[in-house]
Amino acid sequence: DAKTTQPTSMDCAEGRxxxxxxxxxxxxxxxxxxxxxxxxxxGPQYIIHGLKNNxxxxxxxxxxxxxxxxxxxxxxxxxxxxxxxxxCIVRALRNQGGKLIFGQGTELSVKP
Amino acid sequence: xxxxTQTPKFRVLKTGQSMxxxxxxxxxxxxxxWYRQDPGMGLxxxxxxxxxxxxxxxxxxxxxxxxxxxxQNFLLGLESAAPSQTSVYFCASSTGTITGExxxxxxxxxxxx
Numbered sequence: 001d002a003k004t005t006q007p008t009s010m011d012c013a014e015g016r017x018x019x020x021x022x023x024x025x026x027x028x029x030x031x032x033x034x035x036x037x038x039x040x041x042x043g044p045q046y047i048i049h050g051l052k053n054n055x056x057x058x059x060x061x062x063x064x065x066x067x068x069x070x071x072x073x074x075x076x077x078x079x080x081x082x083x084x085x086x087x088c089i090v091r092a093l094r095n096q097g098g099k100l101i102f103g104q105g106t107e108l109s110v111k112p
Numbered sequence: 113x114x115x116x117t118q119t120p121k122f123r124v125l126k127t128g129q130s131m132x133x134x135x136x137x138x139x140x141x142x143x144x145x146w147y148r149q150d151p152g153m154g155l156x157x158x159x160x161x162x163x164x165x166x167x168x169x170x171x172x173x174x175x176x177x178x179x180x181x182x183x184q185n186f187l188l189g190l191e192s193a194a195p196s197q198t199s200v201y202f203c204a205s206s207t208g209t210i211t212g213e214x215x216x217x218x219x220x221x222x223x224x225x
Contacts, residue, residue: 032211043116043202043216044155087154097162098143098206099170100214102154 004088009107012082018075020106022088025069031092033064034100035073037084044087044102047073078110114138116217118203124223125193133188133220135203141215142208144186145170146178148199149219155202161186162208193224 005023012018024033035047048055048062050071055062061074075082087105091098119134135144142163147155147170157170161180175197177189186205190197201220206212 034213036214041149041200041219043204043218044214045216046213049211049213097145097160097168098208098210098212098214099145099157099160101157101171102147104154 004090004103006086006088006103006106008104009109011109011111012075012078014080014110014112015077018078018082018108018110020073020075020086020088020108021070022073023070024088024090027068027090028092031090033062033068033071034089034091035060035062036087036089036100036102037082038087038105039081039084047086078108080110080112082108083110084108116203116205116215118201118217118220120220121218122221124225125190126225127194129193130189130191131193131222132190133201133203133222135186135188135205135217137184137186137203137205137215139205139207139215140183141205142183143206143212144180145204145206145214146176146186146188147202147204148172148197149202150199158188158201190222193222195224198222198224 034049036044038044064071085105145160146158159178164183203217204214
């Protein structure tokens with residue numbers, strides 16, 4: 001599975017959009033981009049995933065560049081409860097066991 | 113619906129002792145996983161299972177053994193605990209479909225003195 005690069009930390013003002021970037025320049029055609037978050041040492045929580053097209057759900061939007069070498073997770077109206085570590089993960093379509101390999105993630109701090 | 117339940121949530125061991133962490137899921141998921149997380153680090157995969165009776169090694173399998181005798185349970189064993197195994201352990205499960213998301217438990221904090 002391709003590796004990802006994320007900023008170590010980011011700040012965001014409450015109520016504003018949080019844009020979390022992820023670089024995955026070695027991604028291959030059969031690999032999906034997944035986002036999970038971990039709030040204060042709880043178990044990670046699934047947010048969203050995508051292959052080529054932009055995706056949106058009730059939690060967030062995922063924007064994937066046309067060349068698929070990078071993506072951005074958007075939390076449209078960040079709240080204090082969105083303070084967490086966000087993990088961008090690339091996973092092969094036919095990954096043995098469907099396992100996820102986590103990197104260091106981005107620590108997002110939402111400030112009042 | 114309990115989801116993924118880990119037992120125990122906290123444990124202190126002395127070096128050389130053995131113990132077993134139990135993970136139970138009630139979602140009828142095929143795949144189950146054990147991760148560990150050290151302070152300030154991301155999660156690292158220890159072992160995983162793609163079905164009852166099967167197990168496979170992850171990124172950091174040394175010092176651990178696992179068993180999946182029943183579909184709903186995945187056990188993680190430490191035969192001879194070492195201080196380097198002090199960590200928070202997370203269990204997860206998924207449906208096993210191609211894009212199935214992982215559901216995580218709340219974690220088990222293990223300290224080895």
